Structures are given as C-alpha cells and as structure tokens.
Amino acid sequence: MQARLLLEDGTLFTGTSFGSEGNSVGEVVFNTGITGYQEVLSDPSYCGQIVTMTYPLIGNYGIIRDDFESVRPFIHGFVVREHEEAPSNWRAQYTIGSLLKEYGIIGISGIDTRMLTRRIRHHGTMKGILTTAGHSVAELAEMLGQTPLMTDQVSRVSTKSVFGAPGYKERVVVVDFGAKSGIIRDLSKRDCDIVVVPQDTTAEQIRRLAPDGIMLSNGPGDPKDVPHAVQMVRDLIGEFPIFGICLGHQLFALACGADTEKLKFGHRGGNHPVKDLASGRCYITSQNHGYTVKEDSIAGTDLIVTHINNNDRTIEGLRHKKHAVFSVQYHPEAAPGPFDSSYLFDDFIAMIRQFKQDHPQLPRQAQMLAASKAAALSTSEKGELHYAKK
Numbered sequence: 072m073q074a075r076l077l078l079e080d081g082t083l084f085t086g087t088s089f090g091s092e093g094n095s096v097g098e099v100v101f102n103t104g105i106t107g108y109q110e111v112l113s114d115p116s117y118c119g120q121i122v123t124m125t126y127p128l129i130g131n132y133g134i135i136r137d138d139f140e141s142v143r144p145f146i147h148g149f150v151v152r153e154h155e156e157a158p159s160n161w162r163a164q165y166t167i168g169s170l171l172k173e174y175g176i177i178g179i180s181g182i183d184t185r186m187l188t189r190r191i192r193h194h195g196t197m198k199g200i201l202t203t204a205g206h207s208v209a210e211l212a213e214m215l216g217q218t219p220l221m222t223d224q225v226s227r228v229s230t231k232s233v234f235g236a237p238g239y240k241e242r243v244v245v246v247d248f249g250a251k252s253g254i255i256r257d258l259s260k261r262d263c264d265i266v267v268v269p270q271d272t273t274a275e276q277i278r279r280l281a282p283d284g285i286m287l288s289n290g291p292g293d294p295k296d297v298p299h300a301v302q303m304v305r306d307l308i309g310e311f312p313i314f315g316i317c318l319g320h321q322l323f324a325l326a327c328g329a330d331t332e333k334l335k336f337g338h339r340g341g342n343h344p345v346k347d348l349a350s351g352r353c354y355i356t357s358q359n360h361g362y363t364v365k366e367d368s369i370a371g372t373d374l375i376v377t378h379i380n381n382n383d384r385t386i387e388g389l390r391h392k393k394h395a396v397f398s399v400q401y402h403p404e405a406a407p408g409p410f411d412s413s414y415l416f417d418d419f420i421a422m423i424r425q426f427k428q429d430h431p432q433l434p435r436q437a438q439m440l441a442a443s444k445a446a447a448l449s450t451s452e453k454g455e456l457h458y459a460k461k
Contacts, residue, residue, distance in 0.1 A: 084183070094204055147176070246303075
C-alpha cells in the first residue's frame, strides 16, 4: 500500500506503508542513531513526533520487548529508507511492522531519508502529515493546517499514579515527565528505594514521601508547557539534592530564572559530543531534545554551566552555585548506549550522602513522631483558644 508524507512547506514524499493505516499529524524530526530503533520507538520524549531514522536499514534485528524504554510507543509516525520484515536475531519476538500496527502507528519506507533530513536541517523541524488514505495534496495541506501540534505531551506520557521500585539504600523520588526505564534501571543498580510520582505532583506531596534525593526525568515538548513543574522545582531547591535529565534539566534552569528556546532541528541520536568544562574531557552522549537553555539567560542566576555541546556550543549541563542540584541535557541512562556518562548517577548518590552529612536529621520515624506531636499540639491550642473565646 502507498503512503505519503507531506511537510508544511509543501514537500511531498511518496513511499510504501507498513504498520497501521490512516492519517497522522506531528512534528517531523530525525534521529542519527545507527542502532537503537526500539529505544527510539518506545521513548516517551518522542510523543507527538514523526521520527525519521537516518540510518538506511531499520528492523533488521526485530522487536524485543525487554529492550523497550516504556510500556508502549508514543510516536505519531515512523519514516525509514528501508524496513526489514524478516529480522535475523534469536531474541526477536516480532517485526517492526507488527509493532506499529499493534499501536496504530503509521510507517513509511522507500523514501529518500537523506533528502528529508537535509531539508529539516536547512529549514528546521516542521509539521507534517503522514497518510495511507487517498486524499488529494490540497486536502492533506488543509488537514495539516487545521491540526495544531500537541502541547500536553507530558500529561499524556506521565504515570497517573504513584508506584515504587523498592531498594534498601537512598530513597529517590522520580518525578515522571516521561521517564525512560533506563533511569529506573540505573537507580536500581545502586540499590535506591525508588518512588515514581506523576508530573503534577506538588512540592508538599513530595516532602511527605521523605526523599533523600529527587530525580527530574526526561520528557517531551516545551518545558514552558508545564509551569506547575517549574514551581514545584523552585519550591524544593535547597531542601533536597536534585538531579535533572533532559526536560528535567530545562525545568531546573527555568526554576532558577534562566530561559529556554527552541532549537532549529534539535539533537537526536547516540553520537553527540559533549565537553565537561571542569576536566576538558569529551563524552559521546545520547540525546533527544528540541529545546535548550539560552546561554545569555544564565547571567544573574545562581547557575554554573558545566557542560557544552561540541557541535553547536549549546548548554549541556548546569550546577547550582549554592545548593545540591545539577542537571544535564543529554541522557546518562542511554540505551542501547553509549554508557560514557552513567557515572553521573554515582555523582548523584555521592551528592545525596554528602548532603545528609552536612544536614543531619532525625531518623524518619522520629521525624514522623515529632510532626504528629506538633500537629496534636496545634489542635490542642486551637481548642483552648476556642474555649477561651467562649
């Protein structure tokens, strides 16, 4: 069956459909990874986007559920040069086409993905419509113009309820803005007692969980679309050690008074060089973001730039001057890799332990008992005041 991709600038690509059928509108982006198409498909940060893979052969090692980064895919379309329906991999459970069909995602293959990528690099990411229907180009253009891009991606991909991954060491609250499973895996490897909370959890609700540290996860879209999360981060800075990744990095910057802006075509792939300004070392990183922290907005804040992108010099890492908070724009939990930056999770745990030494507290049970006594005393005082007024 024929499939077509129409960009908002009028460029039309015609190819072969695989996966589901119908129409789908999204922001057209590209990923430069040679491997990792399963992780791309299941990364919640791609919610609302039509993803183009620049590597020409996709699907050759099939689909393995154990390699997924979330329960299900959230992308709006998948664009490849060639897709393989006969994978060669003893672990493969089914094909990429059957996965897309299962979740109602349209795929298109047989188009010039290099031309499409060059067009996005030159003109920037743009809206597109992917279809297997017989609409005319004029009808598709009208549908594309009438369909706005999503702004509620975070609420769509975040967990709706609190859940835990028990451990016996530091308690870490993960605020789920679209968290990949890799974050949970890396914290679990370090025996953390993990509590995952929804994206709209308030600072007070997090305080009640008595965390040792807070993880601000990755997620899709514009950080300014979740102002409640910015306020939550602002309220907690200084109270707990905080580590932000990707969207969490941007929310941390906004909470400290910095600003963000949209990149021309974003950073998406597993081969992005990042320089650690303290050591001068270059790390190869996995990235997936369309927004960045504006460099000129850092002045006048309590933020220090710790990492920069070696390709375009954009900010890739921040640290607070006074409080135990740091963040990175890239993905230290990357799967299937690279793993160069996984040490950041060790830095986070070390920061938690140092914070606890610098700010000794009563054991949690003693804290709860003290809070309960304070509440009882407050109730008693209110009763006495009421009686005195009588």
